[in-house]
Amino acid sequence: MDTAGKVFTRQELELIARLAQQHGAYVLSDEVYEHLTFPGGLPHVSIRGLPGMRDRTIRLGSAGKTFSLTAWKVGWMEGPERLLGPCVKAHQFLVFTVPSSLQRAVAGALDGADGQAFYHGLGAECARQRALLAPRLAAIGFDILPAEGTYFLVADVAKFLRDGEDDVGFAKRLTAEAGVTVIPVSAFYADASRAPRSLVRFCFCKQDSKLQEGCRRLEEYFGGAGNGAAAAAGAEAAAGLAP
Structure with missing residues (x-):
């Protein structure tokens, strides 16, 4: 689940399924991260199954x-024809055109995906990159939240906030002064009054060289790896990556 990585x-899905059937409800299941769960952790289960x-x-x-083609904005729906039909009718009035060549691709x-080997490799690569980033952020002093999947890492930056500064202000300052951009988690809340104000999101689906450079800039900006190996070990444990 974006952004929390849950x-x-x-058992949780079975509860949702029972409630849906009990109340005659339909489920719109966003499973775009289905292949981005970490090895050794919880497997993805589709509620449709x-x-x-x-x-x-x-x-x-x-x-x-699934294919690291975020700019293409191409996805798909699966479901019974009686539910997909109305969705298709609504969709034709929501967009002016579609990239048919990208859909074919x-x-x-x-x-053409190489069976399950291709899909299983996605989660393993995400886990490897998180293991590269999380300990270095923790060593700087970021409080890393646990996650079970996706390619995002959420950190609590309360200790780094200046007087009167929130997550949005922190993100702007980090971009301008450190050359590293994060996303304020409050941006994902429709009701701003309920949004946390000290959480930011890092993205680690980048080349290793970019992750290393980003960490170097943060270490330089915040004065180095202040909390050392203990914090790094804590980050690995929180990420479910400790040996």
Whole structure:
């Protein structure tokens, strides 16, 4: 789940499924990160595969996440025809045109992916990159929140906030003064009054050289790896990556 990096357990999904069936509700299941769970952690479970849910669930997928093609903005829906039909009718009035050539390319990628080996490698690569970034951020002093998937890392920066500064101000300052850009988590809240004001999101689906350079800039800006190996070990444990 973006932004928290949470993977729902089967028991949690079964509860949602029971409630949906009990109240005659339909489920729109955003599963764009289905292949980006960390090895050794919780596996992805599709709620559409649970008993009684196939005919009341629309499942969403994304080429941007699965094939690292975020700029293409191509995705897909899976579900029963009686649910997809109205969605298609609504969709035609929401967009002016579609990139048909990119849609063909994504269809080819889905047909040509090397079985499960390709998909299993995605989560492993995300875990490796998180293991590269999290300890160095923790050593600087960032409080790293645990995550079970995706390629985002959320950190609490309360100790770094200046008087009157919130997550948005911190993100702007870090961009201008350190040359590293983060996303303020409050931006994801519709109700600003309920949003946390000290959480920011890092993205680590980058080349190792860029991650290393970003860490170097942060270490230089904040005065080095102040909390040392203990903080790094804590970050690995929080990320579920400790040996």
